[in-house]
Amino acid sequence: MSQFGRVKQWNTFARCWHLFDATWQNPLQCSPLIEKYLKGLHKPIYHPFVDCGDHVVIMNSKQIAFPGEEWRRRVYFHHTGYSGGASWTPAWELHEKDPTMIFRKAVYHYMKGNLFRRVVMERLHIYPDSNVPEEIMENITNQIQPLRPIPKTLDSYSNEEIEKYPKIIDYPQDYLLSK
Amino acid sequence: MFKIPLTGTMLAASRLSAKLLTPNSGLHTTAATLLKEIQANKLGNKLIIQGSYVPSPRKDYLIENKSKCCPLCSLDLNIKHTDVLILSQFVRPDGCMMPRRVTGLCPTQQKIVSKLVSMAHKAGLMIKMTPENCKKDPTRRKNWKKFNTYFDESTIKVYDNHFTQMKRDIILKYMQNKNL
Ligand SMILES: [Zn+2]
Numbered sequence: 001m002s003q004f005g006r007v008k009q010w011n012t013f014a015r016c017w018h019l020f021d022a023t024w025q026n027p028l029q030c031s032p033l034i035e036k037y038l039k040g041l042h043k044p045i046y047h048p049f050v051d052c053g054d055h056v057v058i059m060n061s062k063q064i065a066f067p068g069e070e071w072r073r074r075v076y077f078h079h080t081g082y083s084g085g086a087s088w089t090p091a092w093e094l095h096e097k098d099p100t101m102i103f104r105k106a107v108y109h110y111m112k113g114n115l116f117r118r119v120v121m122e123r124l125h126i127y128p129d130s131n132v133p134e135e136i137m138e139n140i141t142n143q144i145q146p147l148r149p150i151p152k153t154l155d156s157y158s159n160e161e162i163e164k165y166p167k168i169i170d171y172p173q174d175y176l177l178s179k
Numbered sequence: 180m181f182k183i184p185l186t187g188t189m190l191a192a193s194r195l196s197a198k199l200l201t202p203n204s205g206l207h208t209t210a211a212t213l214l215k216e217i218q219a220n221k222l223g224n225k226l227i228i229q230g231s232y233v234p235s236p237r238k239d240y241l242i243e244n245k246s247k248c249c250p251l252c253s254l255d256l257n258i259k260h261t262d263v264l265i266l267s268q269f270v271r272p273d274g275c276m277m278p279r280r281v282t283g284l285c286p287t288q289q290k291i292v293s294k295l296v297s298m299a300h301k302a303g304l305m306i307k308m309t310p311e312n313c314k315k316d317p318t319r320r321k322n323w324k325k326f327n328t329y330f331d332e333s334t335i336k337v338y339d340n341h342f343t344q345m346k347r348d349i350i351l352k353y354m355q356n357k358n359l
Binding site: 023024026063064065066067068070071072090091092095148151152153154155157161162163164165166167168169170171172173174175176177 | 214215216217233235236237238240241242250251254261263264265267268269280281282283284302303304305306307308322323326327328329330331334
C-alpha cells in the first residue's frame with residue numbers, strides 16, 4: 001500500500017470527537033443530529049455492521065430549553081418491578097436530580113432499539129456545565145452547529161443601544177414619565 | 180332621594196378634592212403639548228413639587244407612520260418573543276404592558292403584543308423590566324420556572340368577532356377583483 005493510501009485509510013477509520021453546546025437547545029430536536037454523528041451516518045463507508053461511529057461530547061446540558069409547558073407536561077415513567085412500584089416524574093423534577101439524564105434519554109429513545117444501541121451510547125459524553133475534563137477536551141476536532149439561536153436578553157444590550165433603537169410608538173401627549 | 184348621611188358625602192368630597200389636588204390628575208389649564216414629569220426641588224426649607232413638560236426621549240428615533248393603520252399594522256413586522264428591543268417599548272419600567280390608549284395599537288395587535296411580552300418575561304429575557312421586589316435571576320425561580328423555556332408564536336390565537344371577519348372578507352374580495 002502506498003503512503004498516501006495508508007493515510008487515507010487512517011483518516012477514514014479514525015474516530016473523530018465532536019463538541020456540542022446544549023445551551024438553549026431542545027434535546028428532542030437535537031437527538032437526530034447527534035445520532036447521525038454517533039452512528040457515523042454522515043460517512044460514505046457507513047454500514048450498520050461497520051463500527052465507524054464518532055464520539056460526541058455535549059456540554060452545558062443543564063441549560064437545555066423546552067417549549068411552552070413542556071417542563072411540567074413531559075413525564076418520565078419508571079417501574080421498579082414490584083407491585084405498586086410505578087412512578088411518574090415530571091421533566092423538571094428529573095432535571096433537578098440529574099441534569100444529564102433528559103438529554104441521554106432523548107438520544108437513547110430516538111435510536112432504533114437493537115444490540116448496537118448500548119455500544120453506540122457509550123460514545124456519548126454529557127456534562128452538565130462547561131467543566132469538561134482536559135483529557136476529553138484535547139481530542140475534540142469539530143464543533144456541531146447548534147439548531148436554535150441563543151436569545152439575547154435585554155441586559156446584554158447597553159443603555160445607549162436601547163435608547164437609539166428605532167421606536168415604533170411614542171408616548172401620548174399627557175403621559176406621566178416615571179423616574 | 181337625599182337620604183345619604185352627611186358624613187358619607189363629606190368623605191367622598193374630601194376624596195375627590197384630594198384626587199384633584201394630586202399632581203397625577205390629568206387636569207391642566209393650558210394646552211398639553213409635551214410629556215409630563217414630576218420634579219421635586221429643595222430651596223432652603225421649602226420643598227417645591229411641580230409637574231413640568233419635557234420633550235419625549237423617543238422623538239428622534241421614532242418611525243413615522245403615514246398610513247391610517249396602527250403603527251404595527253403599517254410596518255407589517257413579524258415580531259418574535261425574543262425581539263426584546265421592540266417589546267420593551269410597549270412596557271412600563273416595572274414590566275407591565277401599557278394600555279391601548281397609551282400604545283395606540285389596534286385591538287388585534289395589542290392582544291398579540293401583550294402575549295409576546297408575557298412570553299418574553301417567562302423566558303427571562305426582560306429581567307431589567309421587573310418590579311423592585313423581583314429576584315432578578317431566572318435560575319432562582321420556583322419549580323419548572325427556573326429552567327429555560329422558549330415559545331412558539333403560532334400558538335397565539337386572536338379570535339376576531341363576526342363583524343371584523345366579514346370586513347376582512349369584503350376587503351380581500353375587493354382586492355382579488357381588482358387584481359391588486
Ligand atoms: Zn393595527
